[in-house]
Amino acid sequence: MNTSxxxxxxxxxxxxxxxxFFLAYFFLQSQGHLRPPVRINTVLNTQLxxxxxxxxERMALFIERITPGNLLLRLHQPGLSSRELQALALAEIRSEFQHNVTQQLYITSAAWRAVKSIREETLFLVSSAVTSLPGEASGADxxxxxxxxxxxxxxNPYEKVLALLKQEMESL
Structure with a gap:
């Protein structure tokens, strides 16, 4: 065969x-199959x-609100018995948690576990403290x-959880 x-x-x-190749490329591009993923990720990141x-921010506020010093100061009413203050504190902690439960979708699993753990520790702390007191103890007691x-x-376990939240937030 001849070379030419x-x-x-x-x-x-x-x-x-x-x-x-060019026909396939332009066809796929016109159908939306060749959109760059970076653009999609950028849109997701700017919205997320x-x-x-x-x-x-809301989880940090939750931790601050259930920190015993802040919680007890906010709930303090003269004349409350220890059992009445316990009931108020437990209800407040549970209400605050339920108000923020959907935030778990936007924080890491580790942060959510820490938030749930500190909530449980606080509920336990309030309940166990009241059982160590005599029946006629006051809310101040x-x-x-x-x-x-x-x-x-x-x-301080509350400061520890807040530090974790801050660290994770900074990594965003």
Whole structure:
């Protein structure tokens, strides 16, 4: 076979292949199959990031609101018995948690586990403190027992969870 005929055959196949490639490319692009994923991720991130930041903010607020010092100060009413203050505190903690439960969608699993754990610890702390008091104890006695217990801890668990939330938020 002649070299020029061979080259013309190769050139014909290359041109046909290039035309088919460009036709397929433009067809797929017009159908939306070749949209760049970076654009989609950018849109998702710009819409998701504010929700994530807000979720971390709300979880930090939740922790601050159930921290015993803040909780007891907010619920304090003269004349409450320890059992009445306990009931108010437990209801408040549960209500605050239910109000923020959907935020778990926007924070990490580790952060959500820490938030749930500190809620459980707080419920347990309030309940166990009231059982250690005499039946006629006042709300002030319960507050004192809870705050005294917290003062004996080497590390403040509320500050620990807040530090975790801040660290994760900063990584966003």
């Amino acid at each position: 005929v061979f080259l013309s055959e190769i050139l014909k196949y290359c041109i046909s292949g290039a035309i088919l 990031l504010p929700l994530q930041l807000q979720a971390y 319960l507050s004192k027992a809870i705050l005294t217990h917290l003062a004996t801890l080497e590390e």
